Amino acid sequence: MRGSGRTFFGHPWGLATLFGTEMWERFSWYGLRAILYTFMVASPVRQGLGLSPETAQAVVGVYGALIYLVALPGGWVADRILGARRSVFWGGFVIMLGHISMAIPVTTPAFVWLGLLLIIAGTGLLKPNISVMVGRLYSEDEDGRRDAGFSLFYLGINLGAFFAPIVVGWLATGDRWHLGFSAAAVGMALGLIQYVWGRRALRGVGERPGLRLSPAERRRFGRLAGLAAAVVVVALALWAASGTLTVDRLTIAITVVILVVPVVYFSYIMMGGHDLSQEERDRMKAYIWLFVAAAIFWMIYDLAPSKLLAFAADHTDLSLFGIRIQPATTQSFNPLLIMIFVPVFAALWVKLGTRVSTPQKFGFALVMVGLSFVVMAVAAGLAESGRVSVWWLVLVYAIQVFGELSLSPVGLSVTTKLAPEAFKAQMLGVWFIAVSVGDAVGGQTGRLGAVLSEPAYYLVLALMAIVAGLALFMFARRLRVLMAEHYHAEALPSSIR
Missing domain, CATH: 1.20.1250.20 (MFS general substrate transporter like domains)
Known part of the structure; x- marks a missing residue:
């Protein structure tokens, strides 16, 4: 138009x-x-x-x-x-x-x-x-x-x-x-x-x-929305009246709710009476693997505005090419690197074509984001004796961008490909639930600081991502069969979301 x-x-x-x-x-x-x-x-x-x-x-x-x-x-x-x-x-x-x-x-x-x-x-x-x-x-x-x-x-x-x-x-x-x-x-x-x-x-x-919506549907929606809002308000009021409501506990409760959403949704699809064909069931089984992989990726990747920002403020020499910068400025490294490397990765995926499957791309992304936190563990270890160069963070973000450009561009594409016919429209939003789950869980990982040193914290998350990535590589052939993936995946432009 x-x-x-x-x-x-x-x-x-x-x-x-x-x-x-x-x-x-x-x-x-x-x-x-x-x-x-x-x-x-x-x-x-x-x-x-x-x-x-x-x-x-x-x-x-x-x-x-x-x-x-x-x-x-x-x-x-x-x-x-x-x-x-x-x-x-x-x-x-x-x-x-x-x-x-x-x-x-x-x-x-x-x-x-x-x-x-x-x-x-x-x-x-x-x-x-x-x-x-x-x-x-x-x-x-x-x-x-x-x-x-x-x-x-x-x-x-x-x-x-x-x-x-x-x-x-x-x-x-x-x-x-x-x-x-x-x-x-x-x-x-x-x-x-x-x-x-x-x-x-x-x-x-x-x-x-x-x-x-028809007028009747509008009225029904209004009643349900009002009822849901009232339930939430009353529940929070009762919690506050008990004297146990805190910001910290509220974040835990919200995280639990977010974790329940995909469990209920996938259970509804797989166990409900939706007349799914065997091929559709197989594709959904493969998609659940990819969903979990994506959630683990975002769990680490989206620690940039919290854990990595804190490291920039407390442990780095904020000087770039001799110019003093603010801790917040380090958050600009990621979009800059994305703009630089998008054309490179787009050309790479076109050249590789079907030789690299979606599970392998997801596996590579997880290994990359895991390796970025191995680098963070080294930087955190060095920071115990004094501030380190901000270039450590540049390296971390560069490695993470390599991972994002391997996972993010194909996320929505593979979601629409693997969705059962009865859930095509709904499944477009499921990809964002993976980001939501990853962000919520990632936020809670800060509690590990009570039992782990700073380097150990990064290594634990790195190990989780790398093991998950290697598991995808190991089962890539099986997943590709379940997905019936025999097509040329277009390299779509990556959004920073």
């Missing part, structure tokens, strides 16, 4: 609108993420929350986990109630309110928790639906242009992710946390302005829900 006579690098002008909106939304998300952990562990004297490192890591993990978990209901709301276009607008508006709430310089943490909840809810509406709108800018016979359009779109994601930690980290210097949060709010506001300003170029894309 062409937005107008104007084009954006040869693409519909509507792509420019969505490119800018997503770039600024990712600026706000990665900007906040780059200082959230350090803000939470900073003492109240330094205007922080004064949480323990273990609790702060758990909060950051659960926050990231919920961001990906709410993509499922967010997509449903767009399909059945609001439509993609309004979902993106209201999602961005709620995200902006969340950042504004966090930017209010008051001593009570209530505005911080409210802000995080608003950002989670808003991202659930915006994130899954803006990608859908990118795809709908093109007609069904424009596969090549659509893929190229998504490549440009993902460039916007990485640009926002690269600049955000630098800008927000600099503004937050000297314990000016709320000024950093303000920059994230401004970023989302700029994205909304561009979205509204360029809405005509979208030419009706995402304007209506795909399958709008």
